[in-house]
Amino acid sequence: MDGGLILEVRDVAYRYPGAAADALAGASLAVRAGEVHAVLGPNGSGKTTLLRVALGLVRPRAGTAAILGRPAARWPRRALARVVGVVPQREDNLFPQRVRDTVLLGRYARLSLWGAERPDDYAAVQRALERCDVAALADRWLWTLSGGEYQRVRVARALAQEPRLLVLDEPTASVDLRHEMELFELVRGLADRDGLAVVVVTHHVNLAARFADCVLLLAGGRPAGAGTPAEVLVRDTVERVFAWPVAVVPFDGRPQVIPLRQRKETP
Amino acid sequence: MALARRARPRSPISVPSGVGVLVMRGSAQRTHLAVLVATLALACRAGSRPAPGGGLRVVDDAGRTVALAGPARRIVSLSPAITELVFALGAGERLVGRTTWCDYPPAARAVPSVGDGLNPSVEAVAARRPDLVVLYRSTLDAAAARAFERLGIPAIVLRQDRLADLARAAALLGRLTGRARAGDSLAAALAAVGARPGPPLGVRLAFVTWDNPPVVIGGGSYLDELAALAGATNVFHDLPAASAAVGLETLAARDPDVIAVLGDSGAAELPPFARRPEWQAIRAVRARRFVVLPGSLFGRPSPRAALAAAELRRLLAAVPR
Amino acid sequence: MKWLGLAAAAMAALALAVALGPTHVPLGALPTSDIVRTLRLPRAVLAFGVGGSLALAGAGLQALVRNPLADPYLLGLSGGAGLGAVLGIALHLASPWALPLAAFGGGLAAMALVYRLALLGGGALDPRVLILAGVAVGAFAAAVTTAVVSLSEPAELRNALLWLWGGLSGASWDTVLVFCAYAPLPAAVLLAAARPLDLLALGEEPARHLGVEVEPWKRRVYFAASLLTAAAVAVSGVIGFVGLVVPHAMRALWGHRHRPLLPAAFLAGGTLLVLADTVARVAVAPRELPVGIVTALVGVPVFALLLRRWTAG
Numbered sequence: 001m002d003g004g005l006i007l008e009v010r011d012v013a014y015r016y017p018g019a020a021a022d023a024l025a026g027a028s029l030a031v032r033a034g035e036v037h038a039v040l041g042p043n044g045s046g047k048t049t050l051l052r053v054a055l056g057l058v059r060p061r062a063g064t065a066a067i068l069g070r071p072a073a074r075w076p077r078r079a080l081a082r083v084v085g086v087v088p089q090r091e092d093n094l095f096p097q098r099v100r101d102t103v104l105l106g107r108y109a110r111l112s113l114w115g116a117e118r119p120d121d122y123a124a125v126q127r128a129l130e131r132c133d134v135a136a137l138a139d140r141w142l143w144t145l146s147g148g149e150y151q152r153v154r155v156a157r158a159l160a161q162e163p164r165l166l167v168l169d170e171p172t173a174s175v176d177l178r179h180e181m182e183l184f185e186l187v188r189g190l191a192d193r194d195g196l197a198v199v200v201v202t203h204h205v206n207l208a209a210r211f212a213d214c215v216l217l218l219a220g221g222r223p224a225g226a227g228t229p230a231e232v233l234v235r236d237t238v239e240r241v242f243a244w245p246v247a248v249v250p251f252d253g254r255p256q257v258i259p260l261r262q263r264k265e266t267p
Numbered sequence: 268m269a270l271a272r273r274a275r276p277r278s279p280i281s282v283p284s285g286v287g288v289l290v291m292r293g294s295a296q297r298t299h300l301a302v303l304v305a306t307l308a309l310a311c312r313a314g315s316r317p318a319p320g321g322g323l324r325v326v327d328d329a330g331r332t333v334a335l336a337g338p339a340r341r342i343v344s345l346s347p348a349i350t351e352l353v354f355a356l357g358a359g360e361r362l363v364g365r366t367t368w369c370d371y372p373p374a375a376r377a378v379p380s381v382g383d384g385l386n387p388s389v390e391a392v393a394a395r396r397p398d399l400v401v402l403y404r405s406t407l408d409a410a411a412a413r414a415f416e417r418l419g420i421p422a423i424v425l426r427q428d429r430l431a432d433l434a435r436a437a438a439l440l441g442r443l444t445g446r447a448r449a450g451d452s453l454a455a456a457l458a459a460v461g462a463r464p465g466p467p468l469g470v471r472l473a474f475v476t477w478d479n480p481p482v483v484i485g486g487g488s489y490l491d492e493l494a495a496l497a498g499a500t501n502v503f504h505d506l507p508a509a510s511a512a513v514g515l516e517t518l519a520a521r522d523p524d525v526i527a528v529l530g531d532s533g534a535a536e537l538p539p540f541a542r543r544p545e546w547q548a549i550r551a552v553r554a555r556r557f558v559v560l561p562g563s564l565f566g567r568p569s570p571r572a573a574l575a576a577a578e579l580r581r582l583l584a585a586v587p588r
Numbered sequence: 589m590k591w592l593g594l595a596a597a598a599m600a601a602l603a604l605a606v607a608l609g610p611t612h613v614p615l616g617a618l619p620t621s622d623i624v625r626t627l628r629l630p631r632a633v634l635a636f637g638v639g640g641s642l643a644l645a646g647a648g649l650q651a652l653v654r655n656p657l658a659d660p661y662l663l664g665l666s667g668g669a670g671l672g673a674v675l676g677i678a679l680h681l682a683s684p685w686a687l688p689l690a691a692f693g694g695g696l697a698a699m700a701l702v703y704r705l706a707l708l709g710g711g712a713l714d715p716r717v718l719i720l721a722g723v724a725v726g727a728f729a730a731a732v733t734t735a736v737v738s739l740s741e742p743a744e745l746r747n748a749l750l751w752l753w754g755g756l757s758g759a760s761w762d763t764v765l766v767f768c769a770y771a772p773l774p775a776a777v778l779l780a781a782a783r784p785l786d787l788l789a790l791g792e793e794p795a796r797h798l799g800v801e802v803e804p805w806k807r808r809v810y811f812a813a814s815l816l817t818a819a820a821v822a823v824s825g826v827i828g829f830v831g832l833v834v835p836h837a838m839r840a841l842w843g844h845r846h847r848p849l850l851p852a853a854f855l856a857g858g859t860l861l862v863l864a865d866t867v868a869r870v871a872v873a874p875r876e877l878p879v880g881i882v883t884a885l886v887g888v889p890v891f892a893l894l895l896r897r898w899t900a901g
Contacts, residue, residue: 081799095844109799520611545760
């Protein structure tokens with residue numbers, strides 16, 4: 001087993017019950033410690049399905065998904081939560097809660113059924129808060145936070161699990177520019193400084209290109225490109241996948257995609 | 268959760284039809300007083316005088332004036348007590364309809380049933396082509412009486428909760444059936460029975476009609492009257508309501524000598540609650556001192572009150588000390 | 589400290605329940621009084637257990653169906669228990685335990701039926717489908733109950749309705765023993781579910797990713813809350829408002845974390861019911877009010893107060 005290989009998805013295919021075609025086919029992902037992988041693609045390209053297969057929530061029709069060498073579907077929920085921290089797209093918190101309390105929920109997988117929280121747990125929470133730069137907000141109510149702050153709190157909760165793999169599903173939806181950058185910088189820092197493996201599913205092609213080590217571009221459930229951002233984000237591929245004319249321009253050593261206007265400029 | 272609906276203030280123990288009316292709590296005292304005043308007022312009015320031309324006009328217990336052209340020939344009775352009264356007046360052959368609960372005298376069973384008495388099927392009653400319908404005074408009588416009026420059928424509403432009510436009803440029915448003498452003598456007999464409490468038996472009694480919560484019969488009811496006639500004391504005589512839920516503690520503290528329950532005739536077994544542990548706090552239960560009163564005789568006010576009182580006295584005297 | 593206050597309130601309520609009653613028992617005679625030992629004391633203990641169970645079940649169900657208006661009866665249990673009891677009476681079942689057993693059986697049948705219906709929407713226990721199924725089963729049971737009542741001997745069934753309104757008259761040491769032998773298991777399951785319920789409040793998907801086995805916990809909470817409620821209804825009829833209002837009142841004091849909330853709800857629910865039962869016994873002595881009326885009379889103003897707080901805050 002490869003020492004640093006945390007998540008390995010090989011050639012998986014999945015079809016939703018009653019669907020006419022595969023939602024995902026031939027997709028692969030190999031994530032090592034310290035790497036940031038981005039999964040890109042238009043709506044309906046199978047990104048969420050890939051996550052579900054990778055995390056063992058559904059069994060693939062073909063191919064394998066393994067976390068730390070063990071098939072994803074065989075991981076018990078609690079054990080998996082000690083290894084993988086997930087920041088899902090949607091959260092619907094019923095009750096008003098303080099930041100510290102919501103991050104503390106991340107310790108669930110490490111607590112015993114009846115046991116109370118220990119000093120270790122509070123320390124882990126404090127570390128997670130600091131890593132995500134939200135320690136100053138610790139006693140604030142969640143509903144007083146901005147979108148970006150709330151997102152970082154959710155990342156802190158995932159970090160409180162002390163995972164080896166961090167998965168973020170569309171983390172920058174409804175977050176402003178500053179907080180988008182802060183989030184990606186945070187994520188990059190976690191991979192570089194703390195050796196976390198990170199998978200980010202995102203719409204944000206350019207941010208993914210700037211921060212990710214590897215990119216998987218999906219189209220219609222099939223991989224349209226996998227590799228470094230420079231390898232994958234070439235003009236022909238991007239135009240084909242997103243069905244829109246683009247120009248690809250290098251910036252800071254990374255390709256940036258500029259969508260072109262369809263209509264002629266008025267003189 | 269459903270709220271209590273106001274029941275008629277002095278209800279008989281067994282309501283003769285299928286209505287889930289809930290026993291009223293609270294304000295029974297005020298209602299009792301109001302009813303008493305109303306009764307006295309009505310007693311002055313409820314009577315009859317022959318209308319000109321041989322017709323009869325009466326004022327019933329609901330204050331309604333009902334006129335008949337002549338003595339009633341086709342009567343529908345919507346209460347077991349009335350059925351018994353009609354037969355007792357010798358007018359049984361004029362009965363063309365009764366409720367399903369009217370089972371005495373045995374001849375009554377030959378009369379076709381028109382269903383419930385409290386919430387009567389107007390159609391079923393009308394199908395019998397009566398010239399007089401007699402209703403029991405309850406919260407539901409107004410609607411039914413109006414329905415009969417609209418069909419042109421004379422309907423009278425009579426209170427039937429205590430012996431005095433039955434006496435009055437007997438006199439009224441006597442006039443309405445043209446058997447005034449029989450009616451008056453029956454009324455007098457009933458009044459006489461009611462006026463004469465039996466020689467004291469020295470027995471303290473409680474009527475228990477339900478066990479969870481314990482429901483006892485109070486001073487406002489027919490059974491309480493019967494107890495007095497039998498020479499016994501109802502330990503809950505001070506409760507104005509006909510029936511009331513009390514605490515087991517209260518029952519234990521009042522310590523009746525005997526507990527009376529209503530049952531099917533011939534059933535001599537212990538009521539189910541007699542075996543429950545919390546009821547053992549009551550001396551009469553511990554000592555198994557029960558009397559079982561047949562529902563057909565005791566379950567509702569009846570012209571056979573004297574017989575009922577005598578039977579009660581006999582049963583009480585038979586309980587071993 | 590809040591816990592001390594709650595414990596003190598519980599003790600005070602129990603003391604009042606033992607000392608007060610429709611018959612006067614002098615303070616000195618309390619320990620030796622037969623009435624106190626065989627009637628008042630078991631009744632107070634049972635009231636505490638029933639009230640606590642209802643509040644605990646209510647708090648659990650509110651979290652499960654993600655609806656603050658949920659109460660233990662939302663899922664059709666009171667309807668089922670009532671139908672069981674009414675059928676038991678109509679069939680003239682002779683045993684002194686017939687009524688509680690019939691009510692319990694009816695409650696269990698409702699629980700199973702609602703569960704089965706809720707699964708129709710797919711394998712998972714969807715809270716919204718659960719509520720709909722509960723309302724439907726409850727309404728059906730109520731309709732059948734009304735039909736049975738309207739077609740039967742009125743005296744008996746009028747009294748059955750009295751029972752349904754909730755009353756602790758049937759309390760004895762035997763009943764207490766049976767209840768205390770039975771209730772701790774579902775109660776323990778609910779208390780163990782405290783953290784999973786905290787996480788479920790984030791949503792099922794986040795909870796799953798945080799390590800909660802969502803479906804098994806939902807099932808456990810559903811069955812434990814239903815079993816507790818069925819037992820409570822079996823011994824004391826349908827006592828409303830305790831399961832609805834007490835969890836909310838406790839949230840105002842303890843917040844939403846279920847680890848403190850659930851035990852606090854149990855203690856507060858027990859205290860409330862003991863007090864309500866005392867009022868029911870002495871307010872119109874020698875008569876007794878159904879305790880469900882008292883809890884409603886107390887519960888509605890409290891609920892109104894809580895609503896004001898929410899809409900203001």
